[in-house]
Amino acid sequence: MSHAFQNAAVFLIGTLFSLYILALMLRTLLALSRADFYNPISQFLVTITNPPLRILRRFIPPIGPVDSAALVLILVLKMLELFIVGVILGVMIHPFTLFIAGILAILRLVIWIYIISIIIQAVMSWFQAGGMSQNPVAGLVYSLNRPLLNPIRKVMPQTGMVDLSPLVAIIGLNVLLIFISAL
Template structure:
């Protein structure tokens, strides 16, 4: 395969895996915070991730509030992605380092999702303060951020009408 073809294939594998893994991780995070699953975005995530998650749930039970099937699926997909990408690049990497890279990249993804959702919530609070009651995305973002922001709001004082807790969270 030519270098251009290999690069294109690597790019496609990377993008498709990252999108699906992000959907699985977002579904896991929304389930963890008990977000509204009647929300259209939640329903989309359930529809997209169910074909792989439902069979896994029959085999892997949840532990307390943690959906272990989602964790195993996200980790397995990330590991498979890294295996495919390293094979396309012609690299021989052991399973141990790839597993660690998978865990680290999934942790990074969770941090990036929280950073993005906090920024979205801040921007929406400036543009349309009551949007979380009318906009499905705003409500879901608020549900996702609230467990992280609630303790910070108790500690960080507001200045006038400005909530500084998102700055501390970021």
């Protein structure tokens, strides 16, 4: 296989799997944070992720508020992505290694979702007076970040108009990324 074809195939496989896994993870995290189900973005995520989840939920029940069928599908898709990329590159990966690499990749994805959503929330807060509160993204981002930022806000001293909890959260999330990358 030519090097260019391998690179293109790895890129396409990685992109397609990553986009769908991202949609599944966002759906799961938004459900856990009790975000607005009727938000247009939430409805889009439900629409594109419902077909396989409907089937899996027959066999995999939820564990409390956690949609375990979605988590299983995310892990299986990530492992399948890594396996296919390995085959394209001519590398056979042990199933246990695929499992561990899949879990670590999912943890990194969750951390990056929170880092990016906190940055989006901070930037949107600068423009909130201009009608950004009506934006469908704003409500979801605030709902998604609330479980992470509220405990930090309770511990952080008040600094007037400036909320430092997003900065503290991003620093903490980056420290977690460092530890996960070390594994």
